[in-house]
Amino acid sequence: MSTWGEYVVEADPPLEGREVTSMSREFLKKRIVPIDIEEIDTISGILSAFNNTSFQSRNLARCVEIFTKMLEDPDEPTIFLGLAGAMVPAGMKKVISTLVERKMVDVIVTTGANAYHDLVESFGHYHYKGSPEVNDAELYQRRIDRIYDTFGDEEKFRLVDEKIVMLADRIRAENSGEAVMSSREFLDQLGGLIEREGREGEKESSFLWNCWQHKVPVFVPALCDSSIGLALTRHYINSIKKGLKPLVIDQIRDNHEIFEIKKSSKKTGVIFIGGGVPKNYIQQTSYLEETFGARNRGHDYGFQITTDRPEWGGLSGCTFKEGVSWGKDKHLGEFVTCYCDATIALPLIVKAVLERLGNAPAMKRRTER
Amino acid sequence: MSTWGEYVVEADPPLEGREVTSMSREFLKKRIVPIDIEEIDTISGILSAFNNTSFQSRNLARCVEIFTKMLEDPDEPTIFLGLAGAMVPAGMKKVISTLVERKMVDVIVTTGANAYHDLVESFGHYHYKGSPEVNDAELYQRRIDRIYDTFGDEEKFRLVDEKIVMLADRIRAENSGEAVMSSREFLDQLGGLIEREGREGEKESSFLWNCWQHKVPVFVPALCDSSIGLALTRHYINSIKKGLKPLVIDQIRDNHEIFEIKKSSKKTGVIFIGGGVPKNYIQQTSYLEETFGARNRGHDYGFQITTDRPEWGGLSGCTFKEGVSWGKDKHLGEFVTCYCDATIALPLIVKAVLERLGNAPAMKRRTER
């Protein structure tokens, strides 16, 4: 008698039916093939070779496989991208824009940070290479904000804040002094702002602008928790001082909107870059269907790039397998987790998929939409 | 010439002024004292001994030191607790309630998950010991939801959802068919719901109920991203079907409320259990003051328990030192990060502080409030 975790395991090795039987046949059939980098010249070539190596390189390869399957599935699954962290100041903006332009994702759920820093760059400001080995008190005095090894220019941030405040004022004015909107609607307004006031040559690589352009909805469920939220707080305080009604961002309206997208999708695929609210928010769309009585509406495909782990019990690090118990993900779907920093994994995956699909097929996908 | 990270370091070892001078005097003065567990019988005794050991045990000891300082500071800093993850289903509910009852925290920012699972237990339902080594498809069929090694009972969850929907309906009715509120206000309503309908003998250990009882505000900035948010979505859909106005959770109203608390606090201390929105949301309160032109209003004290790391560039894993550059934390404040699972670290820290303060002093604190 033994206990692995909490459960008693009895003396005989467990019978596991068809699963193990099919496994046994396969046990020693698929060889590891040592990667020969002298023979490979493309990114998709490296990623294909990783299918036959081990550990996280193999999981990275499977991200490419699963992403390709999502894109080639004739049922045209709706693809949700959950984008946490600070990917935009880290230089990942154009990769997201590529995903949008080439119709490789249909819905984005992200943090206010990614949206805000995209705005910053759209107006012609920049982020800078820095280092974590600095005197942060000195940075504070110089009004430089640090994101690990990356610097931002606090004075430029103030200029962007001002634009957000003015946008909120303008939206209210255009709505007869009262406006309630989802974060998705506000993000769409920010896309329009970039179109009008963004710097030429920069705005084209903005992911917000591309989403606006290609009608890809962007949800920021915790919009208040970001510099955009702080600018809206300034708008809020200004408004109540003047006796005006501030713009209201109605969280639950977002839930309704994304639910409608999920419900009307025959199939769905999910991509999680990091965890946090974006991951959970996408996971809960299928769970929401469960609470309305639907069954087996979990996501069909998924891959996640994370540096978190399941053993701390948080949602950010949890496995797709755990999601199966909730009905968030389908037992018979295809999923993989790759443990890697997203600034390495994401560009490689997207490039490999592009190469593999020859750009054209991806372009063709859902053109009729 | 050398480069550590991005920067050029010139040939002589850098002069570092007073900092290094004061360090040099101290270099080999404070001995490591091997911990002698046979001589120690209390939790606070172990934690004190950890002051003179190394690595994360020393950081854990410093959490106790800094928490004690916050509580004993005659300027009575406002203490913000950021509580991410799924601490309630993990059995940490009473530890939070102790912090609230004993006035050891003044404001809580948390996830919808913690609030929801607290509700579940307040109505007399439970969470269960499970294992990650299970067949999740089988769990799905049995309507059991898994959180790593912990199980929830989906059918009971539905009962709780229903109560949330009815509460939202009721609030609307009481507000002449239209209500806009902050998440903080809604959480307060949930506290009242537990008071009215919670199970006797269970509700007393609910942290939401204790916060309601002791007027400790609870913010859930991403309320939509949780089962509470999903229940409100059901309310939303019901409402629009019936032509009624759904309850609106106004995120920015929360920002205004917490900003008022921060602004009126002479000093502030922060406690981060995990990262995510709760951590960032508390960090940005002082940054918001910055954007209004204030200077040096960063938090004065802080400790965080995390299993994330700074090198991925996300806010969840960032250091207090990084926060200094933004003005979120004071350069001259006292801060420590302990890398540890919170289910181990949090009970130890709270118990050690209670023992050290003899319960009484902590009770006395801010009684006049």
Next chain:
Amino acid sequence: MSTWGEYVVEADPPLEGREVTSMSREFLKKRIVPIDIEEIDTISGILSAFNNTSFQSRNLARCVEIFTKMLEDPDEPTIFLGLAGAMVPAGMKKVISTLVERKMVDVIVTTGANAYHDLVESFGHYHYKGSPEVNDAELYQRRIDRIYDTFGDEEKFRLVDEKIVMLADRIRAENSGEAVMSSREFLDQLGGLIEREGREGEKESSFLWNCWQHKVPVFVPALCDSSIGLALTRHYINSIKKGLKPLVIDQIRDNHEIFEIKKSSKKTGVIFIGGGVPKNYIQQTSYLEETFGARNRGHDYGFQITTDRPEWGGLSGCTFKEGVSWGKDKHLGEFVTCYCDATIALPLIVKAVLERLGNAPAMKRRTER
């Protein structure tokens, strides 16, 4: 059809025989019990309460359970402690000594670093509290060596090195100019050296001295990879310059010795503090029996404290479950992994076991040996 990892899973949920059946009965039976720190005053009390919480606190509690079972098993399993890292400079020396004195471990496999720094302290030198936020070039100039947040005094290290060189010279002389020994034998000699030349009042807490005193063998399979190994290199170079035969540390002799201990043990328990060579070296003792044709000689009990993870494919982070495939660990044994810094977990576990066994039973164990 689906693929989790590499394997095809067919459409029906897998049948898993008795294992799942026994699980199903139990699914929602064992409640999570929120820990009430106001009701608990002992370390063993906290650790018992952790049996009914979640995540790593529950795993920590299981370490205590499994350690207790090992000690109370009437078959008196031989207990191997694998001790990696730099636990001694971190202040964990006396905890190890307690384990030895109270007969809670029978064999230690460790790094040269732990042995060396134990030596340093036995001769009356110290380690010091430092910080990772220092100028390491300045430390180098001051001849201070840093181990994360802990400092060592390079000049004192030289004095200890000299003693090791002289010991090696003396052993050769006592063996007619030629000596081949296992690391275990050399470590025993170092224990004798501490007895003769260690500082009174310090040597009593040395784990090497306690092992020498209680005849607990200490293996350092990678002895060359440490300051002890460097001192022996000095002896080697001196010797060949003088035309003398240097002392030989024969690795394979160690293998034979530890194999004899394993082979003659009815049962075995293993404790891994960190990974590295100490963990693998203990794991391979049962695998060695396999290569000689034995079956089912895997370890019976085990717990490991680690901050590594399985997904990188290294031995340090691997699970006991993986060890089952090799025959290193018994399928029906009892094992748990707790992800935690050992400087926190180890003292708590040992104290809780001591409290639970009332010291006396542990003392009584195997007194006849």
Next chain:
Amino acid sequence: MSTWGEYVVEADPPLEGREVTSMSREFLKKRIVPIDIEEIDTISGILSAFNNTSFQSRNLARCVEIFTKMLEDPDEPTIFLGLAGAMVPAGMKKVISTLVERKMVDVIVTTGANAYHDLVESFGHYHYKGSPEVNDAELYQRRIDRIYDTFGDEEKFRLVDEKIVMLADRIRAENSGEAVMSSREFLDQLGGLIEREGREGEKESSFLWNCWQHKVPVFVPALCDSSIGLALTRHYINSIKKGLKPLVIDQIRDNHEIFEIKKSSKKTGVIFIGGGVPKNYIQQTSYLEETFGARNRGHDYGFQITTDRPEWGGLSGCTFKEGVSWGKDKHLGEFVTCYCDATIALPLIVKAVLERLGNAPAMKRRTER
């Protein structure tokens, strides 16, 4: 007054002399350049673009920069590769062989596991793609050994063990019944064994064979801690049963050998794939010179790929900066740590360097040796 870690920081922001001055000039000069994967077609192109992104992608790019500098330094630094983990069964064998063939490394320090699994494949056996989601008891019954997601064939392992035993017997016979050798010498013998008995078409990609062919020394300081060590234990037991002297692997002889290489090198570069003994063993070569009275003989260049972290205090996760305090690494050297799974990072780095150096220059390097 404040304390970061242990040290008191006084009220003014610290002056940091020339370092900060040079930093200030640079603060906001180097822009983050969003990577545009549609414009890049080569691996070296991606890696160059990563120089201007953030987080671990930038660190990965710096590995390429530093490796290139090592190879182009006219002082021809000796390059030590520390290779931990189980890189060979993971399919990384040919990458190592490429490094050897193209003279991109001069010395290898590795684990017995890497050497053993290279042997296995050299004799025409294979490793297989597996999954961590399997029943390990079933694997045990089928004599399949699991390394995370990779399977080995126990029966084939036995055949390889037999060859090692016979080699040891043969070496003894050739040395008149008595042999003492370093691990380096034994590994060279294994290279010769592959030459004689390895399978054609397979042996050419063996890293041991390539090292033998190109006279690149391979050190396995903890040889006993591996299947090679276990085979030598079988030889040991056979020998003593027959009254013969077993082959002795003398650890300290290895120390002397590698010390001679280090001492005679004008400059040195280090590459650490994972931590463990290989990393520390290479680090201590310069420390050994220190203990002989040399100063400033730390390594000049280094990069490490790791998934460990410094905050646990172990050597595996420690920074190069920490190594500076010991004299292991030069304060003014160039070093970078990239936190990533090596199965992803290593092939990318090596490919990028090859592309950049056009293969030819790397080939030319040190041809006269």
